Amino acid sequence: MKKLISYLLYSSILMLFISLGACQKEFEDLPEQNNSEAIKASSNTAQLIKSASSNDGSYDNIVDGASCFSINFPYVVNINGLNVNVNAVSTLELVQDLLTDGEDDLEIQFPITVTLADFTEMTLNDEDELEDLVEACQVLEDDDDIECVSFVYPIKVYSFDIAFQQTGSVTLESDMQLRRYFDDLDDDALVSFQFPISLKLYNDIEHTVNDNAELVDIIESVKDNCDDDDNDFTQEELSDYLVGCPWLIEEVVTNGTNQTNQYLESLMKFQADGTVTVNNSVGNTVNGTWNTVKVGSKVKLRLNFNELSGISLEWFVYDIDDEMLKLIAKDGNKIILKEGCDFVNNDPEVLRNVLQECSWAINKVTVDDEVLKRLLGYEFTFLANGEVTLVNGADIKNGTWEVANNTQGRLVMSIEITDEPDVSFDWLLSDLEDNNLEFSMGDDDYELVLEKICVDNIADVDAVEIRDILKTGKWEVTKYLDDGDDETEDYANFDFTFSSLALVTVSANSLPVHLGIWKVIKSSDGQLKCYLNFGVIGSLEELTNNWRVISSTANRLELRDKDDDGGTNTLIFERK
Numbered sequence: 001m002k003k004l005i006s007y008l009l010y011s012s013i014l015m016l017f018i019s020l021g022a023c024q025k026e027f028e029d030l031p032e033q034n035n036s037e038a039i040k041a042s043s044n045t046a047q048l049i050k051s052a053s054s055n056d057g058s059y060d061n062i063v064d065g066a067s068c069f070s071i072n073f074p075y076v077v078n079i080n081g082l083n084v085n086v087n088a089v090s091t092l093e094l095v096q097d098l099l100t101d102g103e104d105d106l107e108i109q110f111p112i113t114v115t116l117a118d119f120t121e122m123t124l125n126d127e128d129e130l131e132d133l134v135e136a137c138q139v140l141e142d143d144d145d146i147e148c149v150s151f152v153y154p155i156k157v158y159s160f161d162i163a164f165q166q167t168g169s170v171t172l173e174s175d176m177q178l179r180r181y182f183d184d185l186d187d188d189a190l191v192s193f194q195f196p197i198s199l200k201l202y203n204d205i206e207h208t209v210n211d212n213a214e215l216v217d218i219i220e221s222v223k224d225n226c227d228d229d230d231n232d233f234t235q236e237e238l239s240d241y242l243v244g245c246p247w248l249i250e251e252v253v254t255n256g257t258n259q260t261n262q263y264l265e266s267l268m269k270f271q272a273d274g275t276v277t278v279n280n281s282v283g284n285t286v287n288g289t290w291n292t293v294k295v296g297s298k299v300k301l302r303l304n305f306n307e308l309s310g311i312s313l314e315w316f317v318y319d320i321d322d323e324m325l326k327l328i329a330k331d332g333n334k335i336i337l338k339e340g341c342d343f344v345n346n347d348p349e350v351l352r353n354v355l356q357e358c359s360w361a362i363n364k365v366t367v368d369d370e371v372l373k374r375l376l377g378y379e380f381t382f383l384a385n386g387e388v389t390l391v392n393g394a395d396i397k398n399g400t401w402e403v404a405n406n407t408q409g410r411l412v413m414s415i416e417i418t419d420e421p422d423v424s425f426d427w428l429l430s431d432l433e434d435n436n437l438e439f440s441m442g443d444d445d446y447e448l449v450l451e452k453i454c455v456d457n458i459a460d461v462d463a464v465e466i467r468d469i470l471k472t473g474k475w476e477v478t479k480y481l482d483d484g485d486d487e488t489e490d491y492a493n494f495d496f497t498f499s500s501l502a503l504v505t506v507s508a509n510s511l512p513v514h515l516g517i518w519k520v521i522k523s524s525d526g527q528l529k530c531y532l533n534f535g536v537i538g539s540l541e542e543l544t545n546n547w548r549v550i551s552s553t554a555n556r557l558e559l560r561d562k563d564d565d566g567g568t569n570t571l572i573f574e575r576k
Contacts, residue, residue, distance in 0.1 A: 037212050038160050038192040041185035045212055048219045053178040054117040054145040059089055062096055063106065064130065067145060068137040069114045072121070076109040081550075081560060081568055083109075105562060117145050118183055119176045135328050138298075138318045148222045151178060152198035152206065160190040169194075233320065235294050238301070242270040242290070245341035246409075247325065248430065249278070253334040254310035265428065265440070267344060267408055268337060278308065283407045288312070301327060311335060323431075342432035345409040351429060352403050355382040355413070358454035360437065361519075361531065363546055366447040367422050373544040375422065377517055377531035379453060390420055392533075393502040393517045399424070413439060423448070435524030451546075453521060460522035466530075466552050467520045470498040470573075474507075475557075478574045482542065483567030490539040495576065504532070506540065514540060520549070528552075530559055543571060 039045045057070035063086070064071055074087035079098045086092065099106060111125045114133070124130050155178065159168045172178045185191065196210045199218055209215045233241070247270075249263040266280045276290040288305035293314075301315045315327035315335065327335040360380045365372045378392045388401040399417030406412050411429040418424075427439035427448050439448040457463070475498070477491035495507045498518055506514040516534040523529050528549035534540035547559035555575040563569060 037195065038158075038164060038190040039212060040187070041182060041189040041191065042187035045216055046182060046185075046191075048146070048216060048223075050179055050182045051146040051223075052149050052219055053151060053175040053182075055115050055119050055175070055179075056145050056147050057115070057117065058145070058147055060092055062092060062099065063108065064114075064134065066134045066137040067147075069116045069133065071108075072113040072115055075112050078105075078107040078109065078568075080105055118179055135318060135332070135334070138316050138328055146219060146223045148202040149219055150200050151175065152200055155197055156194040157181065158192050158194065160192070162188075162190070164190065233299070233317075235292050235299050238299050238317065238320075239292050241320070241325075242292075242301070243272050245339045246344040247337040248340045248344075249335070250324075250338050251334065251336040252311065253332060256332060259310060267340065267410075276303065276305075278305070279408055281406070281408060338430070340410075343411045343429040345405075346411055348403040348405060348411060351411050351413065351432065352382075354432070354437070355380075355401075355403070356384060358452050358457075360450040361453045362423075363436075363449040363451045364447060365423065365449070366445065369445040372422055373533070373541060374535045376533045376544055376546065377519060378533075380450065388415060388417065390417055390423065452524060457521040457523065458519075460528075462528055463520045463522045466528065466549065466557065467498075469552065469554055470518075470520070470557065471500055472575075474576045475573045476576050477543075477571065479570060479572035480542070481568075481570040483563065483569060487539075487542070490542075494540075496573065504534075506534065516540070516544075530557070545569070545571075547571060 055070060056067075057064075058067040060070050061067060063077060071086075074085060077084050077086060077095060079095065082098070084091065084095060084098070086095065095106075108127070108130065110127070110130075111123050112130075113121055113123050115121050124133065153173050155172050157170050157172060157178075158166055159170075161167050170181060172181060182191075193212075193215075196208050197215075199207050199209055199215075201207065201218075201222055207218055209218060247268040249266045249268055250260075252259040252263045263278070263280075266278050269277050269279065270290055271277075274289050274291055276288045278286045278288070286305055286307050288303060288308065290304070291302050293300045293302065298316055301317065302313075303315065304312050313329045313333060315329050315333075317325065318328045318334075319326040323339050325337040325339070327337070360382070362375050362378045362380070365375045378390055381389045381391070382401055383389075386400050386402060388399050390397045390399070397417050397419045399415060399420070401416070402414045404412055404414070406428070411432075413427045413429060414425075415427065416424050425441055425446065427446075428441060429437065430440045431438035435452040437450045437452075439450075440446060475496045477488060477494065477496075480486070480488045480491060493508045494513075495510075497505045497507065499505070502517050502519055504516045504518045505512050506516065514534060514537050516532065518533070519531045521529055521531075530547045530549055531545075532547060533544050535544065545561050547561050550558040550560050552558070557573045559571040559573075561569045561571075
């Protein structure tokens with residue numbers, strides 16, 4: 001698929017009929033000035049004409065994230081569990097309204113058909129194929145589509161031989177016909193518009209154009225005024241951004257091979273003097289150079305290392321935000337960097353203070369590549385004297401903790417709890433937010449994610465109300481959908497009794513069969529959450545999760561969650 005996409009995007013070879021509504025005429029009388037305005041199909045003027053008549057794919061960037069293609073109507077997107085039928089540009093305004101913040105989930109239902117800049121259509125069958133196409137768009141030397149100017153049709157075009165004698169003419173009625181007409185021309189072909197023609201600018205003002213010089217002047221003067229595919233940063237801003245913080249290398253793909261293990265947990269540091277270093281977790285350092293250059297509407301980052309030839313390339317910025325920088329180069333090369341100001345060369349006292357502000361619930365813990373669901377919802381309390389407690393309701397485990405910097409300057413949290421070896425490690429801080437902390441141990445096989453639990457989270461009025469409702473009577477599962485598969489029957493014989501001690505008793509035929517833990521809080525982002533932990537006991541393990549509360553009444557609680565594969569799970573409790 002990647003080869004096909006690269007072929008379509010980079011070679012731009014399109015041999016399609018142009019008879020779609022175009023009226024060919026040959027050897028008619030030629031307007032007097034037009035042979036003197038003839039241009040070669042390979043000229044810069046012809047390239048501007050092709051760009052100005054290309055398919056504008058920017059209007060649906062909120063869905064596909066790229067301007068060099070558009071998704072053909074109709075198609076369906078799922079936003080936070082709601083299916084939206086996108087059948088016109090106006091529907092995209094509804095999509096925009098539904099995407100209220102960065103935590104929203106938008107999923108495209110495949111397959112979809114897309115139209116490229118040259119009006120070629122292709123079918124994409126899954127998210128991976130879409131991602132390949134988006135990445136291929138980013139490494140184009142410049143945006144193929146000029147969005148700030150459009151031709152007013154119909155337009156007549158004449159063709160000539162090398163002696164500037166007319167060989168034919170065609171009347172074109174649309175951008176697609178004009179683009180395909182120029183795509184089908186040989187490089188040495190000579191053509192000319194029948195002037196005057198009209199151009200409509202981005203501000204809806206029409207200009208009359210009398211010759212090629214005026215045509216070029218107008219397109220060149222406005223082509224960058226409304227380019228939705230331009231970077232959201234300048235060359236200088238990118239340089240300042242790179243120098244501002246150390247960068248943790250999260251992923252590296254070179255020459256079609258994933259090289260992440262070679263660079264995992266390495267830090268890349270850019271200096272204002274044009275030098276750059278890559279420092280790994282054991283203290284080894286590789287030196288190189290860097291600079292940024294402007295290429296059309298895009299900015300490139302050039303890296304040069306004598307010892308790291310795989311990443312010594314010219315990189316385009318694919319995505320950039322407050323935390324991540326994604327770089328791509330031709331042939332599928334990729335680097336993902338994570339901004340490290342919070343966890344590199346930071347004062348250990350900063351993390352110590354954060355940990356002591358409140359309790360911290362385990363959102364996820366992975367040890368030796370195994371997710372330990374049994375620890376979900378357990379709470380750490382870090383004390384100023386270096387002691388730490390781990391509580392799961394009735395059970396309390398004690399240990400010690402400390403924070404320091406390693407040889408890279410990264411913050412490390414050391415935990416030692418004799419009775420709980422699965423959390424007793426030297427955890428490298430990989431993300432520090434106000435209410436969430438993420439730790440690792442040099443690879444993806446070990447991960448610890450903590451969520452802050454303060455008094456306000458527990459005492460929230462809505463959270464208290466839901467807890468009070470659940471503590472009344474017995475409850476049963478009336479719906480459980482695992483990524484759309486109905487597995488409700490697995491819980492038909494279970495009753496659930498929620499107690500005030502954060503314990504939940506599961507009974508079958510009125511006999512207790514299992515004891516779990518639960519809590520309902522309001523998270524820092526204002527989302528009501530319900531932690532359920534039944535360990536790894538049979539089908540109950542499926543319910544162990546950090547659920548989002550979708551709705552609640554006196555007799556019904558609906559919960560929802562996204563699994564690691566992007567699927568949506570739904571759990572509904574009703575009072576018996």
